[in-house]
Amino acid sequence: MTRARIGVAVLTMGSRPAELRALLDSVDAQDHPATRIVVVSNGAPLPGLPEHVTGVELPENLGVSGGRNVAMERLRAFGDVDVLVDLDDDGLLVGTDVFSRLAALYGEDPGLGIVSFRIADETGFTQRRHVPRIGNTDPLRGGPVTTFLGGGHALSMRMLERIGGWPDDFFFTHEETDLAWRALDDGWRILYAPELVLQHPRTEPTRHGVYYRMTARNRVWLAKRNLPALLVPLYLGSWTALTLARTRSAPGLRAWFAGFAEGVRTPCGRRRPMRWSTVWLMARLGRPPVV
Structure with a gap:
């Protein structure tokens, strides 16, 4: 080209x-x-x-x-x-x-x-x-x-x-x-x-009324679709901890956990876990897929 x-x-x-x-x-x-x-x-x-x-x-x-x-x-x-x-x-x-x-x-x-x-x-x-x-x-x-x-x-x-x-x-x-x-x-x-x-x-992304639910649901879908099985709980665990630390809105947290549960129980499309070489590449670039 x-x-x-x-x-x-x-x-x-x-x-x-x-x-x-x-x-x-x-x-x-x-x-x-x-x-x-x-x-x-x-x-x-x-x-x-x-x-x-x-x-x-x-x-x-x-x-x-x-x-x-x-x-x-x-x-x-x-x-x-x-x-x-x-x-x-x-x-x-x-x-x-x-x-x-x-x-x-x-x-x-x-x-x-x-x-x-x-x-x-x-x-x-x-x-x-x-x-x-x-x-x-x-x-x-x-x-x-x-x-x-x-x-x-x-x-x-x-x-x-x-x-x-x-x-x-x-x-x-x-x-x-x-x-x-x-x-x-x-x-x-x-x-x-x-x-x-x-x-x-x-x-700010929170201007959208469904931001918290969509963020949590899609975070779970993202992990289920793309990550090696070993990294799924690590990725979701780290983001749960970050959300608890950052979110000061009780209604926001309730919506976030409802979205998380929705992501766990609903299908996310075809699962294609990335190669471990891709995980290593992302780590070298400063953002391993656990954060």
């Missing part, structure tokens, strides 16, 4: 038309034009879109995972996209060279699967939870990582052909980690590139 063809996917609930239009304007301003742009309206009427943008209106909300899979399949059907870029509908590309930089990165490294953007607010501040590593929290230090940020990232279409798309049943939370673990286990690299910036309002 010498000059990657970029396809852009945006999910919307139809409630941010001004922000969506500003995002699409920032996409159009790129010095390496996107080959395709798809906007999926998740269970809401499509807002007005420019003529060159493909709109898909879903009759029901399929969540982040389901909506992104619809966008991915639409881009795949066009047959002229090498790299899929997912962007939040209230984000903004502040530079005009994001896609040209991406094209260069993928052209230089055929084993590059995922590129994670840096998420920053309008002041340039990056929240700690938006740095895809533990330990070193410097948001400006790029390099290989074990996961990526959902608000702004790029995915190799060749990689998606091999490992599949997003886990539909997750709806939202931890879908990025599931995809990242499968990518690493298939031999693809994940790069955090802080020079690629998506401006995004500062938010």
Whole structure:
């Protein structure tokens, strides 16, 4: 791939038309034009879109995972996209060279699967939870990582052909980690590139009413789907301890444990435990799959 063809996917609930239009304007301003742009309206009427943008209106909300899979399949059907870029509908590309930089990165490294953007607010501040590593929290230090940020990232279409798309049943939370673990286990690299910036309002995930339940349920599904049996209790035990230490909301904790129980008793899709060599790779990158 010498000059990657970029396809852009945006999910919307139809409630941010001004922000969506500003995002699409920032996409159009790129010095390496996107080959395709798809906007999926998740269970809401499509807002007005420019003529060159493909709109898909879903009759029901399929969540982040389901909506992104619809966008991915639409881009795949066009047959002229090498790299899929997912962007939040209230984000903004502040530079005009994001896609040209991406094209260069993928052209230089055929084993590059995922590129994670840096998420920053309008002041340039990056929240700690938006740095895809533990330990070193410097948001400006790029390099290989074990996961990526959902608000702004790029995915190799060749990689998606091999490992599949997003886990539909997750709806939202931890879908990025599931995809990242499968990518690493298939031999693809994940790069955090802080020079690629998506401006995004500062938010907290707890703004979503079902955050605690979904977080716990999907954490269990993530472990059941992807981890060697020996690591499942270690991973879930460490996250239970962290949740108890961090959560100050009694209703939140009740919802979290209800979601945990739901994850234990319900199916999670096909189980494909990662290789121990992948576990060792993740440990070398600073995030073994027990944290």
